[in-house]
Amino acid sequence: MSSADQNTRARTPTHIDIHDSTSRRHWADLFQVTDERLRKAVRLVGNRVSSVSAYLAK
Secondary structure, eight states: OOHHHHHHHHSSSOOOTTTTHHHHHHHHHHHOOOOOHHHHHHHHOOOHHHHHHHHHHO
């Protein structure tokens, strides 16, 4: 793995900080959902990005 790949992987967030409004806004915009829908998804499946993404894709 190149150092560029390692740097990108290190900066890629794996969890959503649901308590931070800037983070919530970012993820809600990315997933194209409301803040409340994002909060509900995190309550149901946890704050791992992959879990929330899979839940919201249903």
